[in-house]
Structure formats: C-alpha cells, structure tokens
Amino acid sequence: MLRDTWLVFCRVMLPVLRNPVAIVFGLAQPLLYLGLFGPLLGDTGWQWFVPGLLVQMALFGTAYAGFSLLPEVRTGVMERLRVTPVSRVALLVGRVGKDVVLLVVQGLLIMLAAMLFGFRASPGEILLGLGLVALLGIAIGSASYAIALKVKLEYVFASVLSSTIVPLMLLSGVLLPMSNGPKWLYWLSRVNPLAHVVDAERSIFNTGSALLGLISASALVLVGVYYGVRTFHRESA
Amino acid sequence: MIKARGLARRFTTKSGPVDAVRGVDIDVAEGELVGFLGPNGAGKSTTLRMLTTLLRPTAGEAIIAGHDLLTDPAGVRRNIGYVGQKNGASLDQQVGDELDFQARFYGLSKHDARRKVADLLERFELQGMEKRAVITLSGGQQRRLDIAMGMLHDPRLLFLDEPSTALDPQSRRNLWEHIRQLKADGTTVFLTTHYLDEADFLSDRLLVIDHGSIVGEGSPDELKNSVSGDLVVLGTPQASIVATKFDNAVVDGEKVSFRVPNGDRALPGLLRDLGDLGVELHSVQVHRPTLDDVFLTMTGRSLREEADAA
Numbered sequence: 001m002l003r004d005t006w007l008v009f010c011r012v013m014l015p016v017l018r019n020p021v022a023i024v025f026g027l028a029q030p031l032l033y034l035g036l037f038g039p040l041l042g043d044t045g046w047q048w049f050v051p052g053l054l055v056q057m058a059l060f061g062t063a064y065a066g067f068s069l070l071p072e073v074r075t076g077v078m079e080r081l082r083v084t085p086v087s088r089v090a091l092l093v094g095r096v097g098k099d100v101v102l103l104v105v106q107g108l109l110i111m112l113a114a115m116l117f118g119f120r121a122s123p124g125e126i127l128l129g130l131g132l133v134a135l136l137g138i139a140i141g142s143a144s145y146a147i148a149l150k151v152k153l154e155y156v157f158a159s160v161l162s163s164t165i166v167p168l169m170l171l172s173g174v175l176l177p178m179s180n181g182p183k184w185l186y187w188l189s190r191v192n193p194l195a196h197v198v199d200a201e202r203s204i205f206n207t208g209s210a211l212l213g214l215i216s217a218s219a220l221v222l223v224g225v226y227y228g229v230r231t232f233h234r235e236s237a
Numbered sequence: 238m239i240k241a242r243g244l245a246r247r248f249t250t251k252s253g254p255v256d257a258v259r260g261v262d263i264d265v266a267e268g269e270l271v272g273f274l275g276p277n278g279a280g281k282s283t284t285l286r287m288l289t290t291l292l293r294p295t296a297g298e299a300i301i302a303g304h305d306l307l308t309d310p311a312g313v314r315r316n317i318g319y320v321g322q323k324n325g326a327s328l329d330q331q332v333g334d335e336l337d338f339q340a341r342f343y344g345l346s347k348h349d350a351r352r353k354v355a356d357l358l359e360r361f362e363l364q365g366m367e368k369r370a371v372i373t374l375s376g377g378q379q380r381r382l383d384i385a386m387g388m389l390h391d392p393r394l395l396f397l398d399e400p401s402t403a404l405d406p407q408s409r410r411n412l413w414e415h416i417r418q419l420k421a422d423g424t425t426v427f428l429t430t431h432y433l434d435e436a437d438f439l440s441d442r443l444l445v446i447d448h449g450s451i452v453g454e455g456s457p458d459e460l461k462n463s464v465s466g467d468l469v470v471l472g473t474p475q476a477s478i479v480a481t482k483f484d485n486a487v488v489d490g491e492k493v494s495f496r497v498p499n500g501d502r503a504l505p506g507l508l509r510d511l512g513d514l515g516v517e518l519h520s521v522q523v524h525r526p527t528l529d530d531v532f533l534t535m536t537g538r539s540l541r542e543e544a545d546a547a
Contacts, residue, residue: 004342007338007341007342010338011330011334011338014330014334015327015329015330018331071328072327074323075323075324075325075328076321076322076323076324076325076383077324077325077326077327079291079321079323079325080319080321080325080326080339080383080386081342082290082291083289083290083291083314083317083319083321084314084339084342084343085311085314085315085342085343085344086342
C-alpha cells in the first residue's frame with residue numbers, strides 16, 4: 001500500500017516537476033489577494049488576513065483537483081490503472097498527496113511574500129499553520145476526486161463546485177469578519193466547519209485556541225477520505 | 238486459462254433494467270488466440286470488462302488465469318494483461334516514464350522495470366521514443382504503447398478490446414503481426430472485434446455474441462462451413478433449367494446462384510452433369526462463405542450493416 005501510494009504520488013508529481021511553471025501560476029490568485037485586497041485592511045490587518053488567505057488557498061487549490069481526473073477517466077488511463085494490481089486507496093491518496101504537497105509549498109511562499117508586507121510568524125507557527133491547511137487540503141481534495149469520479153462530466157463538476165465552494169468561502173469569514181454581519185449570518189457561519197478552521201488558523205498566528213478548528217478539520221478529513229476511498233473502491237469494482 | 242460460467246451483467250437504467258450480458262459460458266485453453274466477435278452493443282466489452290475485474294458481474298462465476306474472479310480480483314489482475322479500447326497512457330507523461338511506473342505498479346523492481354521497458358520498447362518498435370511526450374505519438378504508436386503497457390509483467394493471458402479501431406490499414410496490419418507474435422511466444426490472447434477480417438486473420442477460434450448471448454462458436458473455417466455450403470454462381474442462358482436442379486437456387490437474369498457443400502470439390506462433377514444436360518455455361522464463380530455470412534445466418538443481421546451504422 002505504502003509503495004503503491006508513493007508510486008502513484010511520483011507518477012502525478014513528475015509532470016509538475018518537469019514543468020514547475022504551473023506552481024507559479026497557482027500562486028497568481030493568492031498573490032493578487034495579498035497585493036490588491038490585503039492593504040485595504042490596514043497595517044494591522046495582515047495577521048488577521050494571511051491565515052484566512054491560506055485557508056482560501058486550501059479550498060480553491062484542492063477543490064478543483066478533481067478536474068485533472070476527468071480526462072483520465074474519459075481516455076483509458078483510469079481503466080489502465082485499475083487493471084493493474086495497484087491498491088485502489090493508493091490511486092486516491094497518491095493524487096491527494098501531490099495536491100497537498102503543492103499546497104504546502106505555495107502556502108509557504110505566500111507567507112514569505114506576506115512577510116514583506118508586514119506579516120509576522122515564528123517557524124513553529126508556520127509549521128502548525130501549514131499543518132492545519134494540509135489537513136483541510138486532504139479532506140477537500142479527497143472529496144473532489146470522488147465527486148469527479150461520480151459525475152464524470154466537466155460541466156456538471158464545474159457547477160457542483162461553484163455551488164458549494166462560493167457559499168463555503170463566503171460563510172467562512174476569510175475576507176471580512178463574520179461578527180461584523182447580522183446575527184443570522186454569523187450563526188449560519190458557525191455551521192460551516194470551514195469557518196472554525198479559519199478561526200483556528202488565525203489563532204495559530206495570533207492568540208487563542210485552535211482546538212475547535214483542529215477538530216473541525218480532522219472531522220472533515222475523516223468524512224472526505226472515507227467518501228473518497230469508498231468511491232474509488234466502488235467505481236473500480 | 239479462462240473458465241466462466243453463467244456470467245451476466247444487468248445495468249439499471251431510467252427506463253428499466255438492461256441485460257447487457259445474459260449468462261455466458263466461456264472456455265479458453267492455454268495458448269489459444271480466441272476472437273470475440275459481435276456487433277456494437279452486443280455485450281463484447283461488458284463481458285471483457287467483467288473478465289478483467291473492471292466490472293462486477295451481477296451473476297455467474299469465473300476462474301481467470303488460475304484465480305477466482307469474485308474472491309481474488311487482485312490475483313486476477315496480477316496475472317492478466319489488458320489493453321482497453323481507448324488509449325491508456327497519460328498524455329502528459331513521457332513514454333519511458335509511463336511504462337516504468339506501470340511496470341512498478343505490477344510489482345517489478347526499479348531494475349527489472351528498466352530492463353523490461355527497454356525490451357518492450359524495442360519489441361513494439363518504439364525505441365528512441367522514451368523521452369517523447371505521449372501526446373506527440375501517432376495513433377499507431379500509441380496503440381503499440383498500450384499493448385506494451387499490457388505486457389509489462391509478462392502476463393500469460395492478454396485481453397485486447399477492439400485493438401485495431403481507428404488505425405490506418407498499415408498500422409493495423411503491423412498490429413496484427415505483433416498480436417500473432419505474442420501468440421507464437423505462448424501468450425493466450427482473448428480479443429474482441431467487430432471486424433470480420435480481423436477475426437478471420439487472427440483467431441484460432443471464435444465466439445460470436447449477439448444481444449448478450451453467445452450464438453456461435455468454432456474456428457473461422459468451422460463457422461464458415463456451418464453456413465450451408467459455398468455459394469456457386471453460374472452464368473448461363475438456361476438459368477431456369479439449372480435452378481430446377483438445386484434447392485434454394487436464385488435466378489437473376491442469366492445468372493443462377495445456389496449453395497453446395499464444399500463447392501470447390503463439388504464443382505467439377507456438377508459442371509459435367511450440367512454439360513450432359515446440354516446446359517451452356519458462360520461463367521463460373523465459387524464464393525467461400527465469409528464470417529459476414531456466418532453472422533447473417535446466426536443472427537439474421539449482417540455484421541457489416543451494423544458496423545456501418547455505428
């Protein structure tokens with residue numbers, strides 16, 4: 001299993017390493033937020049905004065991961081992999097691993113860039129912050145691949161994504177504090193596990209407890225990975 | 238090598254259940270090259286996907302390459318090669334990398350994988366293309382790469398699903414030679430096709446499937462002989478006289494056609510008899526039945542029409 005996962009990971013990582021420009025392109029969106037939105041929050045806003053941006057990167061970076069699977073399902077690539085004795089779980093985990101590694105690298109680069117603007121973080125905080133982001137990436141990435149495998153069509157997958165990601169993001173408070181809004185909106189955001197992850201990420205770089213967010217993220221990992229593994233098993237029966 | 242009993246697959250669709258495959262029995266001995274012939278939608282690919290663990294049968298059982306399909310699918314996967322209808326190599330990978338990863342998925346060590354990949358690249362005339370991106374290969378090259386990927390672990394049993402679809406005639410011929418070579422090297426081959434010439438040229442034995450059931454079985458020659466005889470076409474002004482001598486004779490102007498068993502041997506005697514009757518002949522033709530005739534006899538439909546319609 002471990003060997004299979006490593007092989008699948010290497011197989012999907014190799015094209016990225018051969019063409020690392022894609023990693024830089026993946027940074028374009030968070031850099032724009034950092035440069036064109038971050039300053040609106042004032043000098044003291046960085047400590048608050050950058051952790052949220054990291055969570056947003058985890059959301060957008062891994063939710064779209066399933067798109068890479070669709071051409072492989074349509075051509076015979078998935079089928080080819082499924083007739084090999086390679087573990088079904090590895091087919092999922094290896095791919096998610098690639099996305100999470102890229103996410104962590106991008107997150108690190110964004111934090112370093114943010115430090116030029118005035119963001120402050122200790123190595124320990126960076127490590128913890130990236131760990132939480134990675135957990136979220138594992139959860140969302142697994143679910144994304146599973147949903148892609150189920151819906152199979154790009155346009156269906158795209159509408160599934162936009163109808164879930166946008167509300168999840170708006171209700172997580174990554175851009176503005178949810179407590180600024182009316183009570184009903186605030187309570188709606190409390191139902192969104194992502195909002196707790198955002199809060200936790202902010203606690204890591206400031207003060208406060210990250211416990212609730214860690215629990216939220218871990219629960220999402222359990223659900224996402226369970227759903228992903230089950231789908232990969234079933235669609236490969 | 239393959240022993241399947243009552244293998245069936247029912248799909249549930251919005252308009253009710255569809256029985257794609259209705260309980261087929263398949264026996265393939267070691268070293269055989271068996272063709273699985275049928276029109277599009279007959280259940281060929283569904284059967285093949287069941288035999289290769291890609292699709293779980295809704296009924297029936299099978300032993301494939303010594304492993305139980307239902308209880309030990311991983312064992313089946315380790316021992317069979319499979320080349321699907323569509324191309325199996327990722328377009329964003331390089332040829333050498335893709336082969337190498339696939340070999341390692343089958344459990345080969347780094348060293349063994351490298352050796353095996355070099356060997357297969359040469360065997361399938363892909364040498365020097367290791368560094369090429371898969372997307373730059375021609376259709377024929379991609380197909381050969383697909384087969385190479387199916388052979389990485391030296392499977393004793395290889396499944397090919399419509400191997401020559403979308404290939405130009407030359408690549409097709411070349412592919413056929415490779416498939417025959419596999420058989421010569423001792424690999425058992427099970428292939429589906431809806432091309433009669435392909436089935437005829439490659440197979441030791443044919444299974445004919447239609448509407449999810451096997452409707453015929455035998456060597457291409459046996460199946461052709463099962464169509465009642467060869468078609469004899471005589472050109473003569475006395476066509477109607479000749480027609481009275483044979484059952485099922487059809488007269489078309491100055492032409493009369495009828496079927497006789499072993500036409501090539503029957504013909505000399507037949508011509509002598511007609512000469513004795515004073516029949517004057519302009520032309521004589523004997524047509525061996527084609528697999529299309531076989532298919533027509535078994536299913537009442539021409540495979541060629543099906544293939545054209547598809």
